[in-house]
Every structure is written in C-alpha cells, then in structure tokens.
Amino acid sequence: MLKVNETKTPQTVADHAQIVRPHPHCAHHIKGDDCRVCQVRPLGICAVLEPDEWATIEQISQTVPFAERDTLVSETDDCTHFYSITAGVARLIRHLPDGRRQVMGFALPGDFLGLSLGKAWSFSVEAITPMTTCRFARHAIVQLVDQKPHFLMRMHEMASAELNLAQDHMVLLGRLTAEEKIGTFLLEMRRRWARIDGHTSQNVPLPMGRQDIADYLGLTIETVSRTINQMQRARHLVIVPDGIRLMDAAYFEHLSPSV
Amino acid sequence: MLKVNETKTPQTVADHAQIVRPHPHCAHHIKGDDCRVCQVRPLGICAVLEPDEWATIEQISQTVPFAERDTLVSETDDCTHFYSITAGVARLIRHLPDGRRQVMGFALPGDFLGLSLGKAWSFSVEAITPMTTCRFARHAIVQLVDQKPHFLMRMHEMASAELNLAQDHMVLLGRLTAEEKIGTFLLEMRRRWARIDGHTSQNVPLPMGRQDIADYLGLTIETVSRTINQMQRARHLVIVPDGIRLMDAAYFEHLSPSV
DNA sequence: TGTGACGCTTGATCTGGATCAATGCAGGTT
DNA sequence: AACCTGCATTGATCCAGATCAAGCGTCACA
Structure with missing residues (x-):
C-alpha cells in the first residue's frame, strides 16, 4: 500500500x-x-x-x-x-x-x-x-x-x-549525552554529504524529520528539538530550511568524543 | 603491563x-x-x-x-x-x-x-x-x-x-528499558552457549563481571545488580556461582521484544 | 480565505536510572 | 589470624531526559 x-x-x-x-x-x-x-x-x-x-x-x-x-x-x-x-x-x-x-x-x-x-x-x-x-x-x-x-x-x-x-x-547510543548525540550526528551527516558532493560545506541538509533523528539517537522528539534550539541560541548553529548550518566547528568537534 | x-x-x-x-x-x-x-x-x-x-x-x-x-x-x-x-x-x-x-x-x-x-x-x-x-x-x-x-x-x-x-x-541500547536489556542479554548468552556446547541449559555462565555487563547494555553497575537481584526476588532466576539459572523462560521471552 | 493535518517548538511536571555513599564478602598475601 | 583488594550489593538522593500538554507555522486543498 x-x-x-x-x-x-x-x-x-x-x-x-x-x-x-x-x-x-x-x-x-x-x-x-x-x-x-x-x-x-x-x-x-x-x-x-x-x-x-x-x-x-x-x-x-x-x-x-x-x-x-x-x-x-x-x-x-x-x-x-x-x-x-x-x-x-x-x-x-x-x-x-x-x-x-x-x-x-x-x-x-x-x-x-x-x-x-x-x-x-x-x-x-x-x-x-x-x-x-x-x-x-x-x-x-x-x-x-x-x-x-x-x-x-x-x-x-x-x-x-x-x-x-x-x-x-x-558507543553513541550507550554512552553519550543528548547534546553529544546531536553534535556527533550533525558532524556525521556533514561528513557523509561531503563525501557525496565532494566539498565541505557548513550547511548540513537534514531531509529526515525530528522524529527520525530521535529514533536514530535513542532520544525523544522533544529532546532533539530542545537541544538543537539550545545550540542555535548559543550561536553554535543556525536552523535553515531543511537543515542546519554549523557556525562553530570547534564546539562540535570538542563535543564529539570519538572523533 | x-x-x-x-x-x-x-x-x-x-x-x-x-x-x-x-x-x-x-x-x-x-x-x-x-x-x-x-x-x-x-x-x-x-x-x-x-x-x-x-x-x-x-x-x-x-x-x-x-x-x-x-x-x-x-x-x-x-x-x-x-x-x-x-x-x-x-x-x-x-x-x-x-x-x-x-x-x-x-x-x-x-x-x-x-x-x-x-x-x-x-x-x-x-x-x-x-x-x-x-x-x-x-x-x-x-x-x-x-x-x-x-x-x-x-x-x-x-x-x-x-x-x-x-x-x-x-535496538536494545536505543529503545529498551533496563529490565528488557538484562532479560534480552541473558537470553542472548544462553543462545550463544547453547550453540557452542550443543544443548540448551537453563544455566547461563556469565564469566564477565557486572561492570562489563553494564558497559555492554548502556547501564550502570548498580542498575545491573539491582535488576538481576529483583529478578531473583521475583523467582524469575537464581544467581549461581559464575552465572545465573533461568527459572521462568516465559517471563524472559515475553520481556524480550525483538525475539 | 478558511481549515485541517502535520511537524516543530516550548513549558510544566514526572521518573527511571544515575550518582553518591556505605557495607558485605570471598580470595589472596603477609 | 589480620589485612588488603576487588567485586557485588543495597540504600538515599538527584537529575537528564521522558512524558504530558499546549501552542504555532506552513502547506495542501476546499
């Protein structure tokens, strides 16, 4: 169907x-x-x-x-x-x-x-x-x-x-905090898009909805929304149509313990 | 060293x-x-x-x-x-x-x-x-x-x-409760030992310590200990030297959502 | 230009599991 | 026997993230 x-x-x-x-x-x-x-x-x-x-x-x-x-x-x-x-x-x-x-x-x-x-x-x-x-x-x-x-x-x-x-x-699901999970996810998506289109952009397309992100990271939709908006308020990123733009790469790399 | x-x-x-x-x-x-x-x-x-x-x-x-x-x-x-x-x-x-x-x-x-x-x-x-x-x-x-x-x-x-x-x-790390994680883990270990020695026993050897189980399941050592002991108090299992014995297979199979 | 559905955000409150803090216990060492 | 060391257990308390509950904006379609 x-x-x-x-x-x-x-x-x-x-x-x-x-x-x-x-x-x-x-x-x-x-x-x-x-x-x-x-x-x-x-x-x-x-x-x-x-x-x-x-x-x-x-x-x-x-x-x-x-x-x-x-x-x-x-x-x-x-x-x-x-x-x-x-x-x-x-x-x-x-x-x-x-x-x-x-x-x-x-x-x-x-x-x-x-x-x-x-x-x-x-x-x-x-x-x-x-x-x-x-x-x-x-x-x-x-x-x-x-x-x-x-x-x-x-x-x-x-x-x-x-x-x-x-x-x-x-490792992400078992041991990272919500903030670390979101940050790691955004870096992962940036890396994967860069591999596809060949150049690194701070713009990260997020075609999936908040619920999909939540179910990927072992969080709820509310926590995903809150965390991303907190990052925006802290000027670490900007929410754009269909994605986000990373404004503070150092913050995200420091946040992601594995990389 | x-x-x-x-x-x-x-x-x-x-x-x-x-x-x-x-x-x-x-x-x-x-x-x-x-x-x-x-x-x-x-x-x-x-x-x-x-x-x-x-x-x-x-x-x-x-x-x-x-x-x-x-x-x-x-x-x-x-x-x-x-x-x-x-x-x-x-x-x-x-x-x-x-x-x-x-x-x-x-x-x-x-x-x-x-x-x-x-x-x-x-x-x-x-x-x-x-x-x-x-x-x-x-x-x-x-x-x-x-x-x-x-x-x-x-x-x-x-x-x-x-x-x-x-x-x-x-799935376990992202979406199961502590009780479901422990139950699923015990069934998984029983299945794996059965494959090795060829017969299904209710005795499940657990050569790893509580901290290893906790780090496998995304829990703390205290939650692992508490949950296993609660299961014992509820007569679902018995703690034996170096492992546990399942006493209520139906309980564990009902607990494990994926199987 | 309404209106209804859907996805996202935001606030208030709750709670499962984490954290903090002892205590117990078995084995190994002196 | 006395002591140590490394688990495991148990209780008290805390808090990150879940749950509950509105609102809001956008878009498709009437």
Missing part, C-alpha cells in the same frame, strides 16, 4: 539539491541506466568495476524510482532484490511490536541495500525523499559475486565499513 | 567448564594445532574448509594462550594478526577519552577477531578468562582469501551475522 506523491520536491538545502533530486536523465527508465553517466558509481558498490564490466551490470539492473514515504523493503519481506541508491534519502528502521522504533541508519546516494547477501531483510527501508535506485535481482548479484571475487571483496569492504559505523553508533 | 595469572581457572558454571577451559592438548604448543581435533572448527571461520585444506590453515596458524586480563589487541594497534578463539571469553571494548567505556560484544569460542580484514582495529580485546586462540598473520589470511573465494564468502557471512547482531544491539 504505497502512497505516491511524485509532485513533492526533496527537502534539502540549496547546495545539495542537485544530489538528492532524482537524476532527470534516468528517473523513469525501466532498464538499467548508462553506467558511464552514473553520478554515484565512484561511491558505491560499482566503484570496483572496470569499464568493460559496466555492460554486465547494466544488463542485470533496472532503474526504479520511489516516492516520499514509499516502503522499499519491509523487515518481514524475503530479500528478492538489492538496491543501490542513486538519488534521495531513506531510513533503515526496526519496529518493535508495541510501536517503539529504532532507526538503524540513513541510506544516502551511493549506499547499497543488501550488503549481507542474505535471504531475509532485518530492517525496513522507507523513502524520506523521492528516490532513484538501481535495482538488482538477488540471484543475479549472487551469481556475479561467485564469478567476480573482486566484486565480493568490494561487498565485504562495504559491509565492514557498515559494521564500523554500527559500532560507532553503539 | 599484563598481569599473568595462569593458576586461576575460568569462571563458568559447571556444565560449561570443559568448553571454556583451555584445551589441555594444545594450550602450550607454538605451532598451529591439529585441526582434526579442534573443538570449535564447526562453529568458526574454518567450518567452510574441506579436510584437505586443513594443512594449509595449520601451516599459517599458531596457538597462542592468554591469561585473564591480558589485552589481545588494542584499539590503537595496527592489525598484524587475526585470532580465532578456541577457548575462553573476551570483551570487545571501546574507550572514550574521559574514561567512559562501551563494550561492543563478548567473544566466545568459535568467534573470529578480524572479520573486517582491515588494517586497523576499531576496538580493544581483553581476556575475561584464560584463553586459547589460533593466531594468523594478517597477510597470510589476505592471501588465503584471494586464493579461496569460498573462504572469503565465509568471512563475509560471519561479518554479516556480526552486523545483524550489532543492529539488534542498537
């Missing part, structure tokens, strides 16, 4: 809009896109492929768009397809029976859903903005991984990086 | 002692052990190897024992060796500059340290009991992984399982 809302534009601050907005060239194709023009190839799973292997990937991929609020995969689903995100932002989320939620992370352009290669998803993925994805049948990727060890190695590298992030996040 | 205490026996309840105690046949050899008698081979990274490949592994492995409180690896170290745990229990831990700690997990027999294949450790590993390990030079494993794709696939499977556990733990 997917609610489709194609008219709404992604919520991002101006200097990132061209990244998050679905790539106009490919958003409505059915067959896989032209890898030669893929904007996220150097970031994602395909970075390890040689140009002569692009045709192989193109043949087993389809471009699939999603609207805001669509569910890409549900934690109860079997895993029939994997996704490489080419535009837009999604949340990876686990639901408890009583309605509590934990957001495991946010999937940004270049991220791959299905790194574990397993047959079952262990989380739901929900589009926060309109999205464009490269979709692969699971069996095709399993076959590719069998044939090309360097592709498997790339999957393993990315899964290892994911495990590292998960461990960073365990 | 490692305090060596070879005389002390592992702290486990009786029906698990033979698993955690260093294997007398091999504890003091320098060269790698005989894979044919390895008790954890079916559990660990080596489960995927055919008998004719055991010789390869034996040639690149050494048996290395550690005493209680030894540091196997430090989070600041470069990663020169990997370890497969054949006996004993260790904690995987991150330290914050101000002394706060987060225990990322506990390594039990069959677990492999170095799944990410990366050049740097992202956590310290400290022996909780006397341990026996199979040690491998990093370059030898990297070479093996290059030559034997099914070995890399096994590494990837185990890393994926680890990522899944990490995500379970994020």
Whole structure:
C-alpha cells in the first residue's frame, strides 16, 4: 500500500539539491541506466568495476524510482532484490511490536541495500525523499559475486565499513549525552554529504524529520528539538530550511568524543 | 603491563567448564594445532574448509594462550594478526577519552577477531578468562582469501551475522528499558552457549563481571545488580556461582521484544 | 480565505536510572 | 589470624531526559 506523491520536491538545502533530486536523465527508465553517466558509481558498490564490466551490470539492473514515504523493503519481506541508491534519502528502521522504533541508519546516494547477501531483510527501508535506485535481482548479484571475487571483496569492504559505523553508533547510543548525540550526528551527516558532493560545506541538509533523528539517537522528539534550539541560541548553529548550518566547528568537534 | 595469572581457572558454571577451559592438548604448543581435533572448527571461520585444506590453515596458524586480563589487541594497534578463539571469553571494548567505556560484544569460542580484514582495529580485546586462540598473520589470511573465494564468502557471512547482531544491539541500547536489556542479554548468552556446547541449559555462565555487563547494555553497575537481584526476588532466576539459572523462560521471552 | 493535518517548538511536571555513599564478602598475601 | 583488594550489593538522593500538554507555522486543498 504505497502512497505516491511524485509532485513533492526533496527537502534539502540549496547546495545539495542537485544530489538528492532524482537524476532527470534516468528517473523513469525501466532498464538499467548508462553506467558511464552514473553520478554515484565512484561511491558505491560499482566503484570496483572496470569499464568493460559496466555492460554486465547494466544488463542485470533496472532503474526504479520511489516516492516520499514509499516502503522499499519491509523487515518481514524475503530479500528478492538489492538496491543501490542513486538519488534521495531513506531510513533503515526496526519496529518493535508495541510501536517503539529504532532507526538503524540513513541510506544516502551511493549506499547499497543488501550488503549481507542474505535471504531475509532485518530492517525496513522507507523513502524520506523521492528516490532513484538501481535495482538488482538477488540471484543475479549472487551469481556475479561467485564469478567476480573482486566484486565480493568490494561487498565485504562495504559491509565492514557498515559494521564500523554500527559500532560507532553503539558507543553513541550507550554512552553519550543528548547534546553529544546531536553534535556527533550533525558532524556525521556533514561528513557523509561531503563525501557525496565532494566539498565541505557548513550547511548540513537534514531531509529526515525530528522524529527520525530521535529514533536514530535513542532520544525523544522533544529532546532533539530542545537541544538543537539550545545550540542555535548559543550561536553554535543556525536552523535553515531543511537543515542546519554549523557556525562553530570547534564546539562540535570538542563535543564529539570519538572523533 | 599484563598481569599473568595462569593458576586461576575460568569462571563458568559447571556444565560449561570443559568448553571454556583451555584445551589441555594444545594450550602450550607454538605451532598451529591439529585441526582434526579442534573443538570449535564447526562453529568458526574454518567450518567452510574441506579436510584437505586443513594443512594449509595449520601451516599459517599458531596457538597462542592468554591469561585473564591480558589485552589481545588494542584499539590503537595496527592489525598484524587475526585470532580465532578456541577457548575462553573476551570483551570487545571501546574507550572514550574521559574514561567512559562501551563494550561492543563478548567473544566466545568459535568467534573470529578480524572479520573486517582491515588494517586497523576499531576496538580493544581483553581476556575475561584464560584463553586459547589460533593466531594468523594478517597477510597470510589476505592471501588465503584471494586464493579461496569460498573462504572469503565465509568471512563475509560471519561479518554479516556480526552486523545483524550489532543492529539488534542498537535496538536494545536505543529503545529498551533496563529490565528488557538484562532479560534480552541473558537470553542472548544462553543462545550463544547453547550453540557452542550443543544443548540448551537453563544455566547461563556469565564469566564477565557486572561492570562489563553494564558497559555492554548502556547501564550502570548498580542498575545491573539491582535488576538481576529483583529478578531473583521475583523467582524469575537464581544467581549461581559464575552465572545465573533461568527459572521462568516465559517471563524472559515475553520481556524480550525483538525475539 | 478558511481549515485541517502535520511537524516543530516550548513549558510544566514526572521518573527511571544515575550518582553518591556505605557495607558485605570471598580470595589472596603477609 | 589480620589485612588488603576487588567485586557485588543495597540504600538515599538527584537529575537528564521522558512524558504530558499546549501552542504555532506552513502547506495542501476546499
């Protein structure tokens, strides 16, 4: 039951809009896109492929768009397809029976859903903005991984990086204060956007809502709102449409114990 | 500055002692052990190897024992060796500059340290009991992984399982109450011991101290102690030397929202 | 130009778990 | 036996962040 809302534009601050907005060239194709023009190839799973292997990937991929609020995969689903995100932002989320939620992370352009290669998803993925994805049948990727060890190695590298992030996040959830959690989160988002668009800006797009941030950091929506507004009153940041602007980098780096 | 205490026996309840105690046949050899008698081979990274490949592994492995409180690896170290745990229990831990700690997990027999294949450790590993390990030079494993794709696939499977556990733990840290955290932890430990010794017992060995449990669950030592003792007063469990005995499985399963 | 829904903010109050402070207890050492 | 050291337990008190409860602004649509 997917609610489709194609008219709404992604919520991002101006200097990132061209990244998050679905790539106009490919958003409505059915067959896989032209890898030669893929904007996220150097970031994602395909970075390890040689140009002569692009045709192989193109043949087993389809471009699939999603609207805001669509569910890409549900934690109860079997895993029939994997996704490489080419535009837009999604949340990876686990639901408890009583309605509590934990957001495991946010999937940004270049991220791959299905790194574990397993047959079952262990989380739901929900589009926060309109999205464009490269979709692969699971069996095709399993076959590719069998044939090309360097592709498997790339999957393993990315899964290892994911495990590292998960461990960073365990420290955050288990041992940081609300202020430290928010500060660490904002630095993390700045770092991840910088990797995507290649330049460091003090503007940090936050396409996810306050509730998603709260469920990511193990806080309530009220504490997230209060803490960000306190930081604004203290002139450490400015709240801008669809994000924030860091005004005091030293404050945030001092706040983040792990970095 | 490692305090060596070879005389002390592992702290486990009786029906698990033979698993955690260093294997007398091999504890003091320098060269790698005989894979044919390895008790954890079916559990660990080596489960995927055919008998004719055991010789390869034996040639690149050494048996290395550690005493209680030894540091196997430090989070600041470069990663020169990997370890497969054949006996004993260790904690995987991150330290914050101000002394706060987060225990990322506990390594039990069959677990492999170095799944990410990366050049740097992202956590310290400290022996909780006397341990026996199979040690491998990093370059030898990297070479093996290059030559034997099914070995890399096994590494990837185990890393994926680890990522899944990490995500379970994020839910626990971010959204469960103290009582739910303790209950989930006890069930997790029972499940892991059952996998090692092959039968389900209501006795759950807890070789780690209360402080380690607290740092694993994002609680304080006082809350851990209080909660476990409340459970005992409510007849849900009995505290026994070096562990606990579950008396009311239904209570614990009802308490653990994810399972 | 209303109006209703939704997301965010802000204030008042409450409370689960942290902090502070003893005490107990088992093992190891002299 | 006396002493020490490192856990674990238990009680008293505190407080960061949760909960409860309004408001506010924006936007889609009537």
